[in-house]
Amino acid sequence: MSEPRGQGAATRWGVIAFVVSTLGSAGFVVAYAVEASPQWQGVALSIGLAGLGAGLVAWSKGLMPQGPEVEERPDIEPSTDEERKTAAVFTRGRRSIGRRRLFGSLLVAATGAFAATILTPIRSLGPAPRDKLRSTRWGAGVRVVDERGHPVAADELDVGGVLTVFPEGAVKSADDQTVLLRVGLEEIQPPPGREDWSPEGYLAYSKICTHAGCPVGLFQTDTQVLLCPCHQATFAVLDGARSVFGPAPRPLPQLPLAIDDDGFLVAGGGFSEPPGPGRWTLGRP
Numbered sequence: 001m002s003e004p005r006g007q008g009a010a011t012r013w014g015v016i017a018f019v020v021s022t023l024g025s026a027g028f029v030v031a032y033a034v035e036a037s038p039q040w041q042g043v044a045l046s047i048g049l050a051g052l053g054a055g056l057v058a059w060s061k062g063l064m065p066q067g068p069e070v071e072e073r074p075d076i077e078p079s080t081d082e083e084r085k086t087a088a089v090f091t092r093g094r095r096s097i098g099r100r101r102l103f104g105s106l107l108v109a110a111t112g113a114f115a116a117t118i119l120t121p122i123r124s125l126g127p128a129p130r131d132k133l134r135s136t137r138w139g140a141g142v143r144v145v146d147e148r149g150h151p152v153a154a155d156e157l158d159v160g161g162v163l164t165v166f167p168e169g170a171v172k173s174a175d176d177q178t179v180l181l182r183v184g185l186e187e188i189q190p191p192p193g194r195e196d197w198s199p200e201g202y203l204a205y206s207k208i209c210t211h212a213g214c215p216v217g218l219f220q221t222d223t224q225v226l227l228c229p230c231h232q233a234t235f236a237v238l239d240g241a242r243s244v245f246g247p248a249p250r251p252l253p254q255l256p257l258a259i260d261d262d263g264f265l266v267a268g269g270g271f272s273e274p275p276g277p278g279r280w281t282l283g284r285p
């Protein structure tokens, strides 16, 4: 007995969809491995996902009873015609099981290939940055220099002045960039343990915003805050660059300062915390 026309078409489309999905997912894995453009990766992934969805729809149409079903009440003594119908049902059942196996195999292949597309990007996760973030080039005795590499003397800035500085020998180093500013010494309310970090009113903070890493460089002297232009994170410079407004989850790391015998600014040590967005250090002490 031949299978219903609708089911036959659904079966064919389901097979095609699962095969296409498997090829699309495999294509994504290959595209990812050879670092093809994101557009190609996106196209392959879309094919994998769309094929899987279409195959599942075809599965439901091809293998699930579509109804309405009418069950005839059987006679006690089956007629010849009944016996023939029963045999036909058995035959159809055999076909259905075969089709289900085919569908099942293709579904496993398509799902497995699609799972590979999900797992493949894990390969891009490098080692956790961990202590690497702690190691900037700032350290005790390292001279503070400006963007031209000139040492910064203790009388370089007036109160209200601001300057981007780097550790000597690392001018333009992104991780080490620091904002140096000068305020009235008596105005500073240092966090505990930082009482001697700001000689003559000089304060130094990492220039990398703790929200998403934009450079923080707008110093508002009337309110004594540093502003990040990206999402308006605001840091109170007199109070350890505490985050007082906006999305930054933690203060800007502070650099302890000192003045050497020649009258130049030097670092008294490294940053108080690793510089950079807060998520880099989530869960760390």
Ligand code: FES
Binding pocket: 209, 210, 211, 212, 213, 214, 228, 229, 230, 231, 232, 233, 246, 247, 248
């Ligand atoms: S990066 Fe500074 S507020 Fe978002």
